[in-house]
Amino acid sequence: METTERDYFKILGTLKQVQRDAYRDIINGALTVLITLAFSIALIYILTLVHGGTNSGLISVVEVLISLLVFYVSISRLALMFWNSWRITVYPRLPLEHLNNKSHNARLYELLKREDKVVRKVANLIALSITLIYLQFSGKISVLTSLIEVPRIFASEPVLIFLPLHVIVLFSIAHDIPVLAVLREKIRNELDEVKILVERSRCPICENVIPKKSIHCPYCGARIEEKGGADEE
Numbered sequence: 001m002e003t004t005e006r007d008y009f010k011i012l013g014t015l016k017q018v019q020r021d022a023y024r025d026i027i028n029g030a031l032t033v034l035i036t037l038a039f040s041i042a043l044i045y046i047l048t049l050v051h052g053g054t055n056s057g058l059i060s061v062v063e064v065l066i067s068l069l070v071f072y073v074s075i076s077r078l079a080l081m082f083w084n085s086w087r088i089t090v091y092p093r094l095p096l097e098h099l100n101n102k103s104h105n106a107r108l109y110e111l112l113k114r115e116d117k118v119v120r121k122v123a124n125l126i127a128l129s130i131t132l133i134y135l136q137f138s139g140k141i142s143v144l145t146s147l148i149e150v151p152r153i154f155a156s157e158p159v160l161i162f163l164p165l166h167v168i169v170l171f172s173i174a175h176d177i178p179v180l181a182v183l184r185e186k187i188r189n190e191l192d193e194v195k196i197l198v199e200r201s202r203c204p205i206c207e208n209v210i211p212k213k214s215i216h217c218p219y220c221g222a223r224i225e226e227k228g229g230a231d232e233e
Contacts, residue, residue: 008107017085021087027083029080029081030081032073034035068134072131075131076127079127105190111183111186115180115183121176125173126173132165136158136159140160145158203220204224205220206220
């Protein structure tokens with residue numbers, strides 16, 4: 001019984017830590033977008049002052065690169081914001097006041113971090129692909145090809161530049177999807193072992209979520225009847 005409750009609290013602590021990480025990542029993502037935008041505006045302003053307001057080729061190239069940077073950062077952070085929002089809401093509301101911050105399941109946390117890393121990679125690759133599409137069809141590619149020496153065939157057919165890049169991105173995503181599926185299955189197995197997501201009970205006195213087969217409530221100490229003592233969700 002003690003082992004079950006200990007595992008239960010470790011799982012709760014791990015999920016709560018993941019939710020904290022997700023909140024922090026959302027804030028960091030918003031700050032990244034703001035910092036990128038501020039840096040881009042400042043850089044263009046400085047270059048314009050240095051060149052006396054003339055529309056030189058260097059400024060044109062920098063403007064294109066900065067617009068691509070802002071576009072990529074915005075799209076990728078938006079995708080990660082949705083991912084982190086899912087991480088926050090997918091798990092049940094947890095009784096924070098009873099959790100020990102040092103209590104966690106190291107294996108589960110490692111699996112969740114690996115899953116987060118793979119999802120971030122996929123999201124960034126998708127954002128990169130969208131940015132390349134934006135570059136290809138926005139006319140900005142013509143600005144670059146007019147200022148940079150490229151073979152005529154690539155200047156006249158930009159798709160020959162972008163198609164191999166899209167293929168590489170898609171191959172990388174295709175490689176990561178099975179990895180993500182395996183990680184999700186391992187995470188599900190870890191959660192099922194303590195039956196937090198599949199089977200839960202509530203203490204009839206304090207109404208906190210408790211392990212299904214608890215004899216006493218770990219929060220208020222009330223004795224839980226084996227039959228009908230705890231309300232099933």
